[in-house]
Amino acid sequence: MVSFTDREWWGLIHGMGFGALFLLAFAGGLAGLYSLRPALVTEAGIAERMRRLRIGVVAMAVAAWGTVLTGTWVVYPWYREKTPASPRSQLLADPATADWHSFGMEWKEHIAWLSPMLATAVAFIVIYYGRNLIRHDRVRRTAMLLLVLAFAFAAVAGAFGAFITKVAPVQ
Amino acid sequence: MTVHDTTTPAAPAAEVPAVPDKPEGPISAAIIATGVGAAALGLFTTLAEASTTVKDWLQFSDPVGPLSGKTIMAVTVWLVSWAILHLSMRRTRYETGRAMTIALVLIAVGVLGTFPTFFQLFAPE
Numbered sequence: 001m002v003s004f005t006d007r008e009w010w011g012l013i014h015g016m017g018f019g020a021l022f023l024l025a026f027a028g029g030l031a032g033l034y035s036l037r038p039a040l041v042t043e044a045g046i047a048e049r050m051r052r053l054r055i056g057v058v059a060m061a062v063a064a065w066g067t068v069l070t071g072t073w074v075v076y077p078w079y080r081e082k083t084p085a086s087p088r089s090q091l092l093a094d095p096a097t098a099d100w101h102s103f104g105m106e107w108k109e110h111i112a113w114l115s116p117m118l119a120t121a122v123a124f125i126v127i128y129y130g131r132n133l134i135r136h137d138r139v140r141r142t143a144m145l146l147l148v149l150a151f152a153f154a155a156v157a158g159a160f161g162a163f164i165t166k167v168a169p170v171q
Numbered sequence: 172m173t174v175h176d177t178t179t180p181a182a183p184a185a186e187v188p189a190v191p192d193k194p195e196g197p198i199s200a201a202i203i204a205t206g207v208g209a210a211a212l213g214l215f216t217t218l219a220e221a222s223t224t225v226k227d228w229l230q231f232s233d234p235v236g237p238l239s240g241k242t243i244m245a246v247t248v249w250l251v252s253w254a255i256l257h258l259s260m261r262r263t264r265y266e267t268g269r270a271m272t273i274a275l276v277l278i279a280v281g282v283l284g285t286f287p288t289f290f291q292l293f294a295p296e
Contacts, residue, residue: 072238073239076235076238077235080236102287102291106291107286109238110216110238111282113245113246114208114212114278114285117246118205121202121204121205124197125198125202128193128201130190131190138266138267139267142198142271146202146205
């Protein structure tokens with residue numbers, strides 16, 4: 001029978017719950033922004049497209065905040081417990097795995113926080129500017145760049161999170 | 172109002188319903204504030220590594236450690252700077268291109284400041 005501890009559940013919520021939602025929302029948000037051009041949308045499609053885009057970028061921002069908040073305030077304290085069995089202690093105890101903490105975790109725990117700020121800015125732009133995005137290509141492209149940056153920073157954090165969990169899981 | 176897309180001339184252009192044109196200032200404010208928040212995170216991370224006094228002060232929560240203070244302070248700086256920039260730029264037409272350039276420089280500062288190989292250079296011997 002498959003069972004998870006409370007800590008493993010929180011790890012799943014942090015990485016696979018919010019993380020998967022973030023990925024999904026990013027793909028939808030990027031596609032929505034990319035195609036938000038007069039030549040690619042019909043009049044009837046604009047309202048529907050804008051509604052979907054708003055939902056997508058807000059979901060992405062919520063998922064990004066959910067990821068960093070659960071990661072920092074729920075999972076991370078277990079990771080760094082001052083006990084020999086904590087993942088941090090296990091990684092640092094072996095020179096062969098110490099870099100997973102001193103570089104991987106140290107970068108992940110900080111860089112991840114850039115993602116929700118960027119995602120929130122994108123959500124603000126889409127909600128504030130609305131249909132003006134269709135007419136102002138420069139703003140639309142700027143929003144896309146911010147969205148891609150939010151994803152890139154989350155990807156760095158997510159990749160290190162997956163690798164570190166593989167080497168020394170929170171249990 | 173008819174809007175023409177120059178990148179895909181073969182496709183029919185949609186009639187974009189007339190909506191009031193909004194100033195870009197608030198967008199630029201949000202973009203620059205993001206850069207300020209990123210740079211703040213980089214700064215707090217490096218300062219915490221360089222000074223045990225700063226590191227101890229940033230330990231708002233014992234279980235989370237100094238990361239609690241770094242992130243709370245960075246988010247606070249981000250939100251406060253956003254509010255100030257928004258109020259000062261809300262009626263301006265400040266171009267998002269310029270705002271993005273400023274933000275990218277600040278984000279680069281943030282990435283550098285949170286990069287372990289960099290901030291660990293400042294760790295006491």
